[in-house]
Amino acid sequence: MDEELLAAFREEFASLCAALADSRDMAGAQRQLAQLRAMADGMQMARLQARLRELEAATELDELRGAAEGLAAMASGGETEAEAQPIRTLIIDDSAMMRRMLRGILAADPRFAVIGEAADGAAGLAAQAELKPALTLLDLEMPVLDGMGFLAEWALAGHGAVVVVSSAAHPGSPAALEVLRRGAFAAVAKPSGALSPDIAERSGAEILATARRAVGG
Incomplete structure (x- = not known):
């Protein structure tokens, strides 16, 4: 691919990603997403096209805004063979709102691909057997x-x-120690709507950082 053309693409794509991150409503975010998709289609960048197709199903503004940084990083870093393999992730939580929130958190890193969800442990085991994820985020x-x-x-x-994500297993608690004994990589606190925005943001960052370490990232 022509390096001058690629550089121009990356600059414009990054600008659109910044606009996506600053979107004030869903309609505006969807317009930015459509422009990004058109650019990725024009350049035939398969990974970006696949990620943007996933985001077209998003119903939450925060999920689209949160994905902007990862999209920009994906475009600026090129498409290596290693990057082409997504980290297949399963989310098990009985709260639909929490499952959406965790999707939004993972969307900040394009390496993660949420391949399934389950609302209880039994359904989660069935999904595990079928999907064989590299990572599972688990409620207690x-x-x-x-x-x-x-x-x-x-x-x-x-x-x-x-990785256990639960309000019942704060690091160092008896529950957290028990999940580690049972083989979980780590236990992190669940984000809460009652938290202030900055604390909630730090909680999401901790979940994402732990997820990365769990898969060797």
């Missing part, structure tokens, strides 16, 4: 089968790494 307090029960089964025949 759920109906049907809770997180501890999930870990007991996962330890026998599960896939990938597990």
